[in-house]
Structure formats: structure tokens, C-alpha cells
Amino acid sequence: MKIKCQEHYDKVLEYAKSIGDTTFEKCIERLKQWEKNSNGRYEIELYWDFAPYSFGFAPDFVTFWRLKNIISDFQQHRIIKG
Helix, strand or coil: CEECCHHHHHHHHHHHHHCCCCHHHHHHHHHHHHHHHCCCCCCEEEEECCCCCCEEEEECHHHHHHHHHHHHHHHHHHHHHC
16 A cells, blocks of 8 residues: 555544544555455555545556556457457
């Protein structure tokens, strides 16, 4: 997981622990599990959102485009080879 906003992440984690809320940690664990289940195809990027204790997340777009190009190359190869 790439955390693009480490300072914000640390503050939110500390705040969640201070109020006894485990929701944030459970969400992070689900995202890590999604990465694991992808067998290395995806890495989640976590970035700051506009809300004080919120995050945005997305699959690593470099990985996404690499996968898209591989699929595109495969499709072109199949068309050429028949």
C-alpha cells in the first residue's frame, strides 16, 4: 500500500485510537486484503481527501495501465495470428 499522505494517515490513526474506533483499521485491513487477493497485480494508493478524517483510495494507476497494455497487446496478437 502506498500512503501518499503519511502525516495525515498517522493523525487519523491516532485520533481513531483515542476515541476507541476500530473502523479505520478495519478498512485499511480490507484494502490490504484486496491487494493480497490480487496476487500482486494491484497496489492501493491512499491519499488525502477533503474531509478531516477521510481518505481517498485507488488502485495504482501505473499497474492499471500496465495491465491494460498487456491485455491490448494480447488482443492484437490474437487478431494478427488469427
